Amino acid sequence: MEIEIDRVARRFGPLRALDGVSATIRSGEHVALIGPNGAGKSTLLRVVLGLLRPDTGSVRLDGRCPLRERVAVMRQLAYVPQIAPQLAASVDEVVAAICALRGLQPDAIARTARGFDLELDPIADRPVRALSGGMRQKLLVSIALASRPRLLVLDEPTASLDVASRRAFFEQLERLPDRPTVLLCSHRFEEIRHIVDRVLALEGGRVVYDGDAAAYLRRYAQVVLEVRVREDAEVCAWLRTHGFRPQAAGWWTRPLEAGERVSLIAELTQRHRDALLDLTLHEVESIDPAQAMQPHSDSRPSGPRQHPQATGSLVGKDGP
């Protein structure tokens, strides 16, 4: 399904959430919407879904307006919200309602859910709100994937999923027939790496980068080492000396440079094996949080937020 976003603007009172956003996403393309909090990602996602009306501009999904032709458009679209709603209805009742609306067989959803280690039969009578956040998310992901959509809109879809379920999600997404268009809103580089081939970066309601995802990841992905240790003065001193910052609940974090990963981890595990409780590595966007919070004053970001011009294009009043 092709998405045409044409000069979409939307305000919430004095706040300009979207300021003339334009983009065309071709059928089958996997695109990530990224940007700091308040950049306009969720607003754009909701305008595409027809949940919010733009003040000016328009969105077309395969030439159709999601506001005026809602039912026809939504038949070919599936959406996974970041946080699953806390419905009082049971799993069975919710699945039945969605199956009735989408013309699906409940078996199809149950089969997809099994791929995430979620058996629907034992929880059929349980209210959705009584399920854990992870189970609710698996249910919604299963419903979305079982719908065989032509456009999949995902808002941080794996935020509540465990590692195995995240992997299963990426695999199932790859296996969907006819490669649907994917529009993903995410802060997680893991999701971007596995799912998308193009990045649309928003800031202050405007598109500041539109280009290749691999180039974006090369430029901005930052590996962070997280360790959780027992309270021990010697270990804490060692961590401090080696550039770790204390976090809540005994966690310490430190960004890693590409060359130093193995040596630092090896030293840590050898010297402080007894005090070490947990160790994880994950990718985050290499943005200075203070800078990310600054109001948008120029369409061309500076410092670490400067987006690569070699493979993507800067978009804005002073962009090329």
Added chain:
Amino acid sequence: MNRSAIRAVARLEIAEVMRSRALAFSIAAYLTLAAIFLLVGMRESSILGFTGMGRVLMSFTHALLLVLPLVGLAATGQLLPSVRADGALELWFSQPLGRTSWFTAVSLVRLGALLVPLLVLMPALALYGRLAFGQPIPWAFLARSLAVAGVTLWCSVALGLLVSVHSRSRARALMGLLAVWALGVALLDFGLIGLMLQMRLPPALAFTLAGINPIEAARLALLSAADPELSVLGPVGFFLANRLGTHWLLVLGLGWPLVLGALAWCTALFRFQRGDLT
């Protein structure tokens, strides 16, 4: 509007409502009122010319006229801010579902959830009077009571939905629905006459305010079966009963809440169709 979509949403909404505290609260309120009026109403005195089971039903329905607007408004007034806040609206409207279908289904279920217990309870009361006390079943008054309760609920549910579509937060919705209920109760003609005397309101204004109050209209429809006396009907009812006759008082009393409810519901739907869903 798609019937199968309405059915699907209605089934789910029934499941949601059956698990909600609001339904349990309204049924408890109905049962408490019914028990009180059954206990005190079967004595040998008469109220407004009604005796026995007719008196019980009349007193019960009269009391319901204060309770039903509150439960009707409470069941719907916070609906949209709630489903917006918990993400349910976003989930449902990412399905192939029209706004009118969802709104219709939810309205019908909320109305039905409040009305069906009354449709069971009132005939059950009459039957109990027949079996336990040998009282004849007052069919005509039973039908009138059910009709009055039905139109009052419909109007309250529709006004609640109107408040709901205009409220961004639950707190604001709560303020709105309490204001509507307080206005409805304050503009009952006995209260209004007191206010009129105290604040020196022009009588025409006081009569108009009472006349457009759907709770007052429903009350007049209920009391149109009683003797058309000033002490029974109140000034507005007495004036209208003498001008229109009790038959037209019944028509007006049932018709006005019905029309006002329909206007409120259509306005709420119009606003919902054009508003944001998150």
